[in-house]
Amino acid sequence: MKSNKRVNFLVVAAVxxxxxxxxxxxxxxxxxxxxxxLLYVLLALGLNIVVGYAGLLDLGYVAFFAxxxxxxxxxxxxxxxxxxPFIAAAFPEGLHLPIWATIPAAAAVAGLFGVxxxxxxxxxxxxxxxxxxxxxxxxxxxxLNNLDRPVNLTNGPKGINxxxxxxxxxLDLGKTNHFFGFEIPxxxxxxxxxxxxxxxxxxxxxxxxxxxxxRAWMAIREDEIAAKAMxxxxxxxxxxxxxxxxxxxxxxxxxxxxxxxxVSPESFSLMESIMIVAMVVLGGIGHLPGVILGALLLAxxxxxxxxxxxxxxxxxxxxxxxxxLRQLLIALAMIVIMLMRPRGLWPSPDHGKMPVESxxx
Amino acid sequence: MEVLLQQIINGLVLGSMYxxxxxxxxxVYGIISLINFAHGEVLMVGALTSWTIIGWxxxxxxxxxxxxxxxxxxxxxxxxxxxxxxxxxxxAYRPLRNSPRLAPLITAIGMxxxxxxxxxxxxxxxxxxxxxxxxxxxxxxxxxxxxxxxLFILGATAVSLSVLMWLVNYTKLGRAxxxxxxxxxxxxxxGVRPDTVISATFIIGAVLAALAGVMYASNYGTVQHTMxxxxxxxAFTAAVFGGIGNLGGAVLGGILLGLIESIGAGYxxxxxxxxxxxxxxxxxxxxxxxxxLTLRPSGLLGERVADRA
Numbered sequence: 001m002k003s004n005k006r007v008n009f010l011v012v013a014a015v016x017x018x019x020x021x022x023x024x025x026x027x028x029x030x031x032x033x034x035x036x037x038l039l040y041v042l043l044a045l046g047l048n049i050v051v052g053y054a055g056l057l058d059l060g061y062v063a064f065f066a067x068x069x070x071x072x073x074x075x076x077x078x079x080x081x082x083x084x085p086f087i088a089a090a091f092p093e094g095l096h097l098p099i100w101a102t103i104p105a106a107a108a109v110a111g112l113f114g115v116x117x118x119x120x121x122x123x124x125x126x127x128x129x130x131x132x133x134x135x136x137x138x139x140x141x142x143x144l145n146n147l148d149r150p151v152n153l154t155n156g157p158k159g160i161n162x163x164x165x166x167x168x169x170x171l172d173l174g175k176t177n178h179f180f181g182f183e184i185p186x187x188x189x190x191x192x193x194x195x196x197x198x199x200x201x202x203x204x205x206x207x208x209x210x211x212x213x214x215r216a217w218m219a220i221r222e223d224e225i226a227a228k229a230m231x232x233x234x235x236x237x238x239x240x241x242x243x244x245x246x247x248x249x250x251x252x253x254x255x256x257x258x259x260x261x262x263v264s265p266e267s268f269s270l271m272e273s274i275m276i277v278a279m280v281v282l283g284g285i286g287h288l289p290g291v292i293l294g295a296l297l298l299a300x301x302x303x304x305x306x307x308x309x310x311x312x313x314x315x316x317x318x319x320x321x322x323x324x325l326r327q328l329l330i331a332l333a334m335i336v337i338m339l340m341r342p343r344g345l346w347p348s349p350d351h352g353k354m355p356v357e358s359x360x361x
Numbered sequence: 362m363e364v365l366l367q368q369i370i371n372g373l374v375l376g377s378m379y380x381x382x383x384x385x386x387x388x389v390y391g392i393i394s395l396i397n398f399a400h401g402e403v404l405m406v407g408a409l410t411s412w413t414i415i416g417w418x419x420x421x422x423x424x425x426x427x428x429x430x431x432x433x434x435x436x437x438x439x440x441x442x443x444x445x446x447x448x449x450x451x452x453a454y455r456p457l458r459n460s461p462r463l464a465p466l467i468t469a470i471g472m473x474x475x476x477x478x479x480x481x482x483x484x485x486x487x488x489x490x491x492x493x494x495x496x497x498x499x500x501x502x503x504x505x506x507x508x509x510x511x512l513f514i515l516g517a518t519a520v521s522l523s524v525l526m527w528l529v530n531y532t533k534l535g536r537a538x539x540x541x542x543x544x545x546x547x548x549x550x551x552g553v554r555p556d557t558v559i560s561a562t563f564i565i566g567a568v569l570a571a572l573a574g575v576m577y578a579s580n581y582g583t584v585q586h587t588m589x590x591x592x593x594x595x596a597f598t599a600a601v602f603g604g605i606g607n608l609g610g611a612v613l614g615g616i617l618l619g620l621i622e623s624i625g626a627g628y629x630x631x632x633x634x635x636x637x638x639x640x641x642x643x644x645x646x647x648x649x650x651x652x653x654l655t656l657r658p659s660g661l662l663g664e665r666v667a668d669r670a
Binding site for chain 2 (some may be wrong): 049057079120121122125128130131132134136138139142145146225243271274277278281282285324328330331332334335338339342343351354
């Protein structure tokens with residue numbers, strides 16, 4: 001039994017490692033889809049802390065993604081130097097801080113925003129919280145869209161471009177690299193980076209769920225009053241959940257900015273927030289394999305279908321183009337999966353008993 | 362001063378549309394505790410349906426007076442939206458009535474997305490001009506201007522609110538609705554059919570949304586498949602603002618929100634030395650919402666504490 005598990009693990013690991021090398025034979029676009037799916041997995045894992053563990057429905061999660069992305073973009077692009085003379089004086093080449101400064105900054109600022117949002121909404125529950133977080137997401141987007149004056153901070157709807165790629169230990173992920181005679185393009189390099197991040201996140205989330213904090217979150221989710229009566233500091237723990245979830249969002253955001261090399265408010269619409277919530281809920285709320293499954297399914301499947309949409313588009317004289325088809329499929333998936341399996345595709349076995357079971361096995 | 366008066370008129374017009382939409386949200390929420398995310402899309406379908414009917418009637422029978430065309434298209438939009446919302450409830454919400462609370466919320470969001478996409482396929486994604494059917498000559502009113510369309514909006518809102526209040530407070534259906542909102546199980550024991558009542562609630566909400574949609578289209582003069590989203594969101598905010606589940610609260614919240622938005626948009630530029638412009642008007646609703654919920658989490662007129670732990 002045990003060796004069987006190890007074999008499975010090795011097979012999965014080998015497939016994950018070789019996958020981009022195989023896919024890139026068919027073109028970088030396929031690896032790109034993979035990269036974006038991994039980013040969504042990262043976001044879904046972060047949101048799962050807030051929605052799945054602590055039971056706080058957050059419909060504005062993309063705001064933290066946006067904050068992280070913009071933070072990274074501002075610190076790693078010529079934009080600030082162009083907009084502010086005093087920065088240009090100090091950094092004539094433009095601000096190009098190393099990722100050891102930008103990613104922590106993005107994570108910290110996003111986490112701060114998470115706590116900022118959490119603080120006034122502590123008293124709210126359920127649907128009220130959903131709508132306030134939704135509003136928060138919209139507020140951030142409106143500000144990103146309009147903060148090109150009086151001072152040009154975000155460059156408005158045009159967005160910020162020429163963002164640095166990920167560079168560490170002399171490795172530039174933005175370029176094609178050569179290892180042992182193999183040519184590995186930038187998208188595949190990012191794939192490995194994102195994969196590593198996902199694995200780290202899964203470990204963090206898994207450990208969190210079984211820690212004292214995680215159990216307290218689940219207690220709050222199941223019955224807040226009872227949790228309070230058991231001596232759980234619900235205020236601090238809820239803030240912690242918001243902050244943690246937002247930090248994940250911020251890190252994913254900085255990855256997104258570096259990967260795309262360009263950010264604009266368009267990428268952070270409400271639709272994205274809804275997609276991420278849908279990933280968490282469709283997959284199986286609070287259950288890591290479920291969340292990952294949901295994220296991969298919703299992120300990758302429509303993208304793959306985009307490539308087979310051509311004939312369909314020709315058949316319906318252009319009315320059903322790939323973007324519309326994708327939206328249609330996501331909408332249908334949300335309805336049909338929920339109707340068939342209201343607890344998600346791969347729900348957690350039983351809420352309260354999760355930690356005990358894992359100790360036994 | 363004229364600016365203030367004008368902004369108040371605009372705010373009242375905007376607010377009465379919000380109020381009509383908010384009523385649909387609040388009635389549904391009062392009975393089954395669900396945010397019907399597809400409500401804004403029902404509004405959009407209503408507006409687009411009436412646009413199609415108007416276009417068709419203007420072609421097929423020229424010379425028909427504008428108000429008659431508007432009335433007929435409005436009635437057809439009522440029927441279409443009523444049937445649509447009835448179907449939405451039956452397909453997407455009813456099977457999930459006893460599921461985890463997030464499940465119907467996700468189907469609601471899915472429905473909203475589905476309707477938007479279908480509308481985009483049926484009506485194409487471009488902006489369509491919505492014809493002005495009522496006399497375009499505006500009235501002067503103490504330095505401010507009010508159009509016939511805006512008067513029609515205010516009048517129609519007043520009439521439909523009175524009818525709704527009568528329906529809820531003095532008819533058998535209204536009593537059944539209030540009973541179901543209070544406690545569906547006990548209401549069922551008293552001989553109320555919760556399913557019928559819930560369907561009726563969705564249909565009434567859809568009719569109000571269709572009315573608001575036609576008003577919105579006539580006031581702004583364009584229709585498009587995404588037009589329902591923002592008013593829907595703001596109307597939900599209005600419903601929460603007034604105290605969700607409370608009909609009077611929805612109306613009050615809607616009108617106050619309309620006024621805040623319109624006056625705020627008119628004054629934010631001068632007040633901040635043109636640093637912030639009216640492009641920020643869309644976020645007033647949310648800022649108000651955050652403040653209200655922080656200070657008074659159950660809304661202005663809400664009595665029930667939002668406690669469903």
